[in-house]
Amino acid sequence: MAKASAPGKLILFGEHFVVYGLPAIATAIESRTVAEIQRAKEYSLLDNRPETPGYKKEKYDQQSDSIQRMLKVMGLEGKKVRIVLGGDLVAASGVGASGASCAAIAAALNEEFGLGMDRHEINDAAYEGEKGYHGMPSGIDNCCSTYGGFLHFRKDLKTGKSVVRQMHSKAPLSIVVGNTGLTSNTTKVVGDVRAKREKDPEKFKKIFDNYSKIAEEATVSVENGDLIKTGLLMNMNHLLLEEMGVSCDELEELVDLASRNGALGAKLTGTGRGGLMVALVTGGTGSRVASAIKKAGYHSEMTKIGAKGVKVIR
Ligand code: PMV
Numbered sequence: 001m002a003k004a005s006a007p008g009k010l011i012l013f014g015e016h017f018v019v020y021g022l023p024a025i026a027t028a029i030e031s032r033t034v035a036e037i038q039r040a041k042e043y044s045l046l047d048n049r050p051e052t053p054g055y056k057k058e059k060y061d062q063q064s065d066s067i068q069r070m071l072k073v074m075g076l077e078g079k080k081v082r083i084v085l086g087g088d089l090v091a092a093s094g095v096g097a098s099g100a101s102c103a104a105i106a107a108a109l110n111e112e113f114g115l116g117m118d119r120h121e122i123n124d125a126a127y128e129g130e131k132g133y134h135g136m137p138s139g140i141d142n143c144c145s146t147y148g149g150f151l152h153f154r155k156d157l158k159t160g161k162s163v164v165r166q167m168h169s170k171a172p173l174s175i176v177v178g179n180t181g182l183t184s185n186t187t188k189v190v191g192d193v194r195a196k197r198e199k200d201p202e203k204f205k206k207i208f209d210n211y212s213k214i215a216e217e218a219t220v221s222v223e224n225g226d227l228i229k230t231g232l233l234m235n236m237n238h239l240l241l242e243e244m245g246v247s248c249d250e251l252e253e254l255v256d257l258a259s260r261n262g263a264l265g266a267k268l269t270g271t272g273r274g275g276l277m278v279a280l281v282t283g284g285t286g287s288r289v290a291s292a293i294k295k296a297g298y299h300s301e302m303t304k305i306g307a308k309g310v311k312v313i314r
Contacts, residue, residue, distance in 0.1 A: 001036060001037065001038045001039075001112070002036070002037050002108045002109075002111035002112035002312065003034060003035065003036045003037075003108055003111075003312070003313040003314075004034070004035055004103075004104045004105075004107035004108040004111060004310060004311060004312045004313060005032040005033065005034045005035070005087060005104055005310070005311060005313055006032060006033055006035075006099075006100045006101075006103035006104040006107065006145040006146065006309065006310040006311075007028040007029055007030065007031065007032050007089070007096075007100060007144070007145055007148060007307040007308065007309065007310075008028070008029050008031050008032070008033070008089040008095040008096040008097060008099075008100045008145070009026050009027060009028055009029060009095070009096035009099060009100070009140070009141055009144030009145060010026060010027055010029055010094075010095065010096070010175065010177065010269050010270075010276070010278050010303070010305075011024055011025070011026040011140065011269050011270060011278075012025045012026060012027065012173075012218075012222070012234065012269070012278065012280075013025040013026075013214065013215055013218045013233070013234070013237050014026075014153075014211070014215060014237070015241070015268075015269065015270055015271065015272070016190070016193055016241065016244060016246060016272075017208065017211045017215070018138040018140055018153065018154070018155060019136075019138050019155075019190060019193075020157075020208065021154065021155055021156070021157040022154070022208065022211060022212060022215060023152060023153065023154045023215045023219070024138075024140055024152075024153045024154070024215070025150075025151070025152055025153070025167065025215075025218060025219065025222060026140055026144050026150075026151050026153060027144065027149070027150045027151065027173075027305035027306055027307075028144045028145065028147075028148040028149060028150075028151075028305075028306065028307040028308070028309060029089075029095070029175075029303045029304075029305070029307055030303055030304060030307045031087070031088045031089040031090070031095075031303070032087045032088060032089050032100065032104075032307075033049060033085060033086075033087040033089045033091075033097070033100040033101045033104050034085070034086045034087035034104060034313065035083060035084070035085055035101060035104035035105040035107075035108045036083070036084040036085075036086075036108065037081050037082075037083060037105070037108040037109055037111075037112045038081065038082040038084070039079075039080065039081060039082075039112070040080050040081060040082040041080060042080050043080055043081060043082075044082045044083070045063070045064075045067065045082075045083045045084075045085070046082070046083070046084045046085070047063075047085045047091075048084065048085060048086040049085050049086060049087060049089065049090070049091040049097070049101075050088070050089075050090045050091065051090060051091040051092065052090060052091065052092035052093070052179060052181055052182075052183060052299075053181070054183055055091045055092055055093070055097070055183045056091055058183050058185075059091075059098070059133065059183075062098075062132050062133045063098075063101075063132070063133070064132075065132035066098065066102060066129040066130070066131070066132025066133055067083065067105065067129070067132070068132075069128045069129055069131060069132050070102065070105060070106055070109070070125050070126070070128055070129040071109070072128075073124075073125055073128040074106065074109055074110070074113075074115060074117075074125050075115070076109060076113060079113070081109070081112075083105060085101055085104075085105075087100075087104075090179075090299075092179055092183070092275065092276065093182070093183050093184040093186075093270055093271055093274050093275030093276065094179075094184070094268075094269050094270030094271060094272075094274075094275030094276030095177075095270070095275075095276060096141040096144055096145055096270075098129075098130060098132075098133040098134075098141065099126065099130060099140075099141025099142045099144065099145040100141075100145045101129075102125075102126035102127075102129030102130055102142055102145070103122065103123070103126040103142055103145035103146045103309075103310040104145075104310060105126075105129065106122045106125035106126045106129065106310075107122050107310045107311070107312055108312070109125075110122060110125075111312050119146060119147070119309070119310070122146055122310060123142055123143060123146040123147070123162075126142035126145065126146055126310075127139050127142045127162075129142075130142050133186060133187075134186045134187060134190070135186075135187040135190070135191075136190075137186075138153075138155045138162075139153075139155055139162040140153045140155075140162075143162050143164050144309075145309065145310060146309050146310050147164060147166075147309045148306070148307055148308045148309025148310070149166045149167075149306050149307075149308075149309065150166065150167045150168070150169065150305050150306040151164055151165070151166065151167065152164070152165040152166075152167050152219060167219075167222060167223060168223060169222050169223060169225050169305070170223065170224055170225030171225030171226075171227055172304070172305075173222075173227070173230075173280065173304070173305045174280070174281050174282065174283065174286050174302065174304065175278055175279065175280060175281065175302065175303050175304070175305065176258065176263065176278075176279045176281050176286055176289045176290050176293070176300060176301070176302050176303075177269075177276050177277065177278055177279075177300065177301050177302075177303060178254040178257070178258065178276065178277040178279070178293040178298050178299070178300050179275075179276055179277075179298055179299040179300070179301075180248070180250035180251060180254065180274050180275060180276070180277070180298065181250075181274075181298065181299065182248070182250060182273075182274030182275065183274055183275075184270075184271040184272065184273045184274035184275045185271075186270075186271045189246055189271045189272060189273050190271070192245065192246075193244055193245070193246065196244065196245060204244075207240050207243055207244060210236075210240055211237065211240055214233050214236050214237050214240070217229070217233055218230060218233045218234075218237075221233060227264050227280065227282065228264060230264070230265060230280060231263065231264025231265025231280045232264075232265060233265065234264075234265030234266060234267045234278075234280055235259070235265045235266065235267065237267050238255055238266065238267030238268060241267065241268055241272060246268065246271070246272030246273055247268055247272055247273070248272070248273045248274060250274070250298075251268045251272065251273075251274075251275075251277055253296065254266070254277035254293060254296075254298060255267065255268070255277055255279075257289070257292050257293055257296055258277065258279035258281075258289050258292075258293070259279075260292075261285065261288045261289045261292040262281070262282075262284075262285035262288055262289060263279035263280060263281050263285060263289050264279075264280045264281065264282065264285075265279065265280045266278070266279040266280070281302075286302050287302070290302055
């Protein structure tokens, strides 16, 4: 029997843009998924992760495809294993639940079968697993879950490789998350954005140009610990995502609640059209933002940036 855990993630800048090769900034978070692998007479999966209601059922087929892809790419096709998933990361849209489970499963399989894979190879296997959920994922989720920390991420569209750099902020970043309670379909939303972009290339060129400037400035403001500027840039990033059609009423309400209660910036995070809102807060405002969100009937949590990546549990 082998066990491994991997963290969830939050994208602070650049979801959707990252699919087109633009840079994104994302962080591993403290909550983790634990995967346990046992050799068994036949294949089975027991998913004990806490969830946004309906998430696991909706993702079941994608999850099965994802696991089969990982077994195949790791040379374990046809192996009979029992996989048990747990941990404190809530299986929900926007928090990197699939990336965390892929990284944890890949690391636990590597351990159980003595494959001797290094971290980069585990990341590659987790990326293969992500394809079961996302079609053509950028790779940002599995990189956050595998490497951990606070990442500047870019997908090199020519080579298909992830270009990852660890970032350091001079000021600690505190984050509040609000959960719409809605599960989004990444493949569908990414496909919708692609179709809209093909239909109106001029509009999307402007949006993408604006985002490129935001990403450049955010990289500097985040590393300098300029929280006020970072918050403003998050708001601007959200407006672009809204213009691209990936927000929804619940996300708008959460962004509005966070802003009115003192957040420095707030935006949707991840796929959008459901999933999560992420707000940048300072010490005092964090609990005010979180309780306003809870009062409005949504689940909310505070978290810090930069958790450790995938690790085997012995
Ligand atoms: O919803 P999440 O947490 O899986 O994030 C998806 C991020 C996208 O940029 C929309 C897709 C991708 O592959 O990067």
